[in-house]
Amino acid sequence: MILRIVKDEGPITGEQIAERLSLTRATLRPDLAILTMSGYLDARPRVGYFYSGKTGSQLLGEHFRKLMVRDYKSVPAVCQEETSVYDAICTMFLEDVGTLFVVKEGGILTGVISRKDLLKSSMGSQDLQNIPVGVVMSRMPNIVSCHLDESLLDAAAKLIRNQVDSLPVVKEREESDHFEVVGRISKTTITRVFVEMGLGKSV
Template structure:
């Protein structure tokens, strides 16, 4: 287990991430393709590992040069900054449809809003599921009448949905995006005492992560949410 200094949040690395760190320490600067070759893997396979190590401050990435080992001091600073940025300050408004809405209506909404995922609301406008581009594409290439098929038939239902809280850090949310390979996460708050009754208050996307990291890289204060 890899630890931060006492009093600082730590992150546990996987065996492959530790291998990557060892390679970069010895061979850096080194490209992602070269790291993958040392491991006998493809660049796509290790892309999530490189992203996590970079976000955590273990590595630095420089265009047309490759990856460098950042060192403990830099890593600690980056993680503390990321842990201090809450999701509530940066999430975008949610894009939703009703569980009884037709697949055709959902497709129109998806394209009008230019998003990859719609959040589906059920009774009392609580989160009931999510529907993705792939879900809608599968329905569209079938022989069903899209005006007659409700979104509830093709969506992924609760509790099989990855969510994030407004109080979570953008780092934790970014890790979920990578681990579960999704384009966005519904930002939810419990309604009442039932922890399974979730109200959708926003969406956290890969675009959000990109904007936060650009702001951090420029050492700029991050003001406002995602447009």
């Protein structure tokens, strides 16, 4: 009822809310404190209470926004454009990842190759040892990436929106428009964080 009153008439003072409910200001104090502490209401001195417009789920969302790519990225697995598709598949198995980032000198990102890309190219009758990764990879600038200072939530949204399993975490090089690969965020990362949050180990 308090929320409804503030929603309809806010900003409104505690005194006025108490009046509407035929209660004393003192009786109402704990409830107003709870609603303010939990973020449903905002209070401004000499103005009164107003509705924050935030639902319980939105408040939960604010927790999520504090998780940063920087703190959850894992080590990237890489190969070169000249690497054969056969060797790329071997690297993928050895490193136990679903995506390799293709780099040139200095760790500069030039492409991305996924298990799906490799599976597609392995269906042909060609010799996998003679096809270079450069022929079948997705190439810059058509690559979705994320930054160290981005939230994990934004990275997860990119994974879903672009239907990819993994994003390279990149750092812009000052001297050029090149991006250096410094990490990896995958659906596995997100699933692991989901489990940690759920078990109360994180956040």
